[in-house]
Amino acid sequence: MDTRLRNLLHDLATEMPVDVEGSAPRTLRKARGRRILTAGAGVVVAVAFVVVSVSLFRFADDPTTPAVSGPNLATFAGLWPETDAQALAETQAAVDEGHMPLRTTADGTASLFATNLLGWEAADVSWQATGTTGSDLPRAAVVLAISNRSFGAFVPRITIELRQLGVTGPNGVWSVVGVSDPPLPYPALIELEEVTQVVPGIVHVTGRVSDLYDGAPALEAHVFDGATLEPSLGSARYELADRTFGLDLDVSATPDGRATLLLTMPDAVGQSLGGVLVSVETPVRVEEPQPTVRVEGVPPEVAATARGIYDAAGAGDVEGLREFLDPNTFAYNFDDGSDPIPAWRQDPSVLDLMVAVLELPAAAPRAIEGYGTFTIWPYLIDSDFDALTERERADLASLGYTEGDIQLMIDGGHGYQGPRLAIDETGLWRNFMTVGE
Amino acid sequence: MVLSVERRKRATAEGGLDALYRAHAADALRLGYLLTGDRSLAEDLVQDAFVRVLGRFHDLRNRDAFWWYLRRTIVNLSTSHFRRRGVERAWLARQLPDQAAPAPHDLGERDRLREALMKLRPEQRAAVVLRFYEDLSEADTAEALGIPLGTVKSTVSRGLERLRNELPEEE
Numbered sequence: 001m002d003t004r005l006r007n008l009l010h011d012l013a014t015e016m017p018v019d020v021e022g023s024a025p026r027t028l029r030k031a032r033g034r035r036i037l038t039a040g041a042g043v044v045v046a047v048a049f050v051v052v053s054v055s056l057f058r059f060a061d062d063p064t065t066p067a068v069s070g071p072n073l074a075t076f077a078g079l080w081p082e083t084d085a086q087a088l089a090e091t092q093a094a095v096d097e098g099h100m101p102l103r104t105t106a107d108g109t110a111s112l113f114a115t116n117l118l119g120w121e122a123a124d125v126s127w128q129a130t131g132t133t134g135s136d137l138p139r140a141a142v143v144l145a146i147s148n149r150s151f152g153a154f155v156p157r158i159t160i161e162l163r164q165l166g167v168t169g170p171n172g173v174w175s176v177v178g179v180s181d182p183p184l185p186y187p188a189l190i191e192l193e194e195v196t197q198v199v200p201g202i203v204h205v206t207g208r209v210s211d212l213y214d215g216a217p218a219l220e221a222h223v224f225d226g227a228t229l230e231p232s233l234g235s236a237r238y239e240l241a242d243r244t245f246g247l248d249l250d251v252s253a254t255p256d257g258r259a260t261l262l263l264t265m266p267d268a269v270g271q272s273l274g275g276v277l278v279s280v281e282t283p284v285r286v287e288e289p290q291p292t293v294r295v296e297g298v299p300p301e302v303a304a305t306a307r308g309i310y311d312a313a314g315a316g317d318v319e320g321l322r323e324f325l326d327p328n329t330f331a332y333n334f335d336d337g338s339d340p341i342p343a344w345r346q347d348p349s350v351l352d353l354m355v356a357v358l359e360l361p362a363a364a365p366r367a368i369e370g371y372g373t374f375t376i377w378p379y380l381i382d383s384d385f386d387a388l389t390e391r392e393r394a395d396l397a398s399l400g401y402t403e404g405d406i407q408l409m410i411d412g413g414h415g416y417q418g419p420r421l422a423i424d425e426t427g428l429w430r431n432f433m434t435v436g437e
Numbered sequence: 438m439v440l441s442v443e444r445r446k447r448a449t450a451e452g453g454l455d456a457l458y459r460a461h462a463a464d465a466l467r468l469g470y471l472l473t474g475d476r477s478l479a480e481d482l483v484q485d486a487f488v489r490v491l492g493r494f495h496d497l498r499n500r501d502a503f504w505w506y507l508r509r510t511i512v513n514l515s516t517s518h519f520r521r522r523g524v525e526r527a528w529l530a531r532q533l534p535d536q537a538a539p540a541p542h543d544l545g546e547r548d549r550l551r552e553a554l555m556k557l558r559p560e561q562r563a564a565v566v567l568r569f570y571e572d573l574s575e576a577d578t579a580e581a582l583g584i585p586l587g588t589v590k591s592t593v594s595r596g597l598e599r600l601r602n603e604l605p606e607e608e
Contacts, residue, residue, distance in 0.1 A: 006569045006570070006572075009566065012470075015470065023462065028491075
């Protein structure tokens with residue numbers, strides 16, 4: 001029976017059609033997809049954190065490094081968590097006080113990167129330090145390759161370059177200066193080919209993903225400037241249809257024209273299977289000065305009164321303005337020796353005009369016969385209306401004057417005819433005119 | 438543990454996965470067919486097994502180990518399939534009349550074997566197939582099924598007895 005059964009079983013098995021060529025693509029695709037989708041769930045494989053010698057690292061000077069346009073990284077090489085020297089100095093100060101001990105080691109900083117930006121569980125970040133730190137280099141530098149224990153050996157490691165950009169030695173803070181695919185011959189998960197700001201505010205990102213992961217669902221791109229992804233300067237999710245990707249990111253402006261791009265491939269539970277971190281160029285945000293009272297070059301007593309008026313008027317505090325004037329000497333719209341408070345109480349919008357006037361520079365103090373030396377806002381009272389500058393036109397506009405209004409002043413030949421505010425040399429508020437002389 | 442470059446290349450290269458599939462797909466499909474008696478079900482089951490093993494298997498240097506994992510996964514999936522759904526009888530009643538179109542010269546014997554196999558309990562069927570199709574020893578069958586050696590012996594014995602009843606020797 002045994003032999004007969006064997007023969008029968010083998011004979012029966014031949015009924016099964018075998019189309020390996022036809023079924024291979026479908027099965028392999030699903031297998032790779034499953035690796036992505038279950039990567040966070042499962043197999044414990046001991047591998048990872050391998051220190052690779054700096055000479056193998058291919059960020060800066062390798063001709064195969066993707067073309068990444070942007071500002072000169074020499075200004076500050078750090079990409080994470082700090083992106084400028086001041087922030088690094090603040091972190092160093094905190095470390096010196098005993099805080100953030102992980103930041104004093106390269107592997108600790110790399111682990112923070114994995115948990116904070118890649119979404120890995122801290123316990124899954126595994127490492128083995130076999131390389132050399134750059135204690136003999138001008139700036140201590142090390143290259144680490146990290147991987148996630150739960151992912152298994154199929155998921156390539158992520159290479160992180162770290163440096164001590166400020167204080168070096170055992171108490172120096174380590175910073176991430178680059179995150180990329182592993183140096184050859186290790187397989188790459190995400191390969192950047194181009195990161196370019198094609199027009200201000202639009203960053204074009206292209207590249208390809210490893211052929212091991214054609215079942216991967218998507219890439220996520222985050223542009224940020226600091227330790228966390230929020231506040232976001234731009235983000236996008238790219239659904240992978242094949243092994244290449246190309247996306248345009250709307251990127252907000254930054255003060256220094258520089259931000260950090262993180263490209264990840266999240267799995268089903270949000271842990272990223274790979275990561276690339278590079279610097280990207282952004283539009284430069286010109287910080288407009290916050291409007292405030294303009295007292296530069298003004299005598300101290302005068303400036304103090306101007307600030308008081310500005311604060312009270314800005315707060316809509318009509319009664320608060322009373323302390324800066326004497327009704328017996330104050331003139332409101334040429335009405336000498338009267339109390340303006342009742343009129344301002346009836347029309348508080350006048351206070352807005354005071355604020356607008358005080359936000360423009362004052363004219364040089366001038367002696368007014370019989371009254372004393374006055375400092376008068378705005379400086380426009382001395383402007384030559386036959387040769388107004390763009391700045392002066394803009395300031396007139398800030399007071400509510402249209403081009404037509406300005407032309408009328410020019411045509412009238414009497415110069416500035418707008419509101420003005422005067423304080424004498426003792427700091428006493430002497431007048432406020434809402435119309436010209 | 439640090440993977441060597443060569444090992445990683447083998448483990449992760451496209452050719453590595455592809456070669457593994459091509460090397461084992463035919464055997465896996467035939468085993469799946471004997472365990473399920475259904476071509477479509479066998480294809481689905483084998484695909485699922487490949488997906489599971491390729492997704493988790495990390496020691497690709499040992500191709501024999503790969504087959505061992507794959508075979509065990511196929512057996513487990515097949516027994517789970519029938520046990521979980523509890524529809525084996527209904528499935529048999531529905532599927533057997535429409536099964537394969539075998540060659541005319543051995544039509545009867547193949548049909549009888551297929552029918553007889555499907556009347557075995559899934560564990561019995563798996564034990565018999567592993568012993569007499571895969572030619573595993575009783576000890577290896579026990580390891581593949583994850584059951585004690587004594588259980589394998591008794592299971593195979595009862596399975597063979599039932600098959601003898603279903604497939605009497607022809608004089």
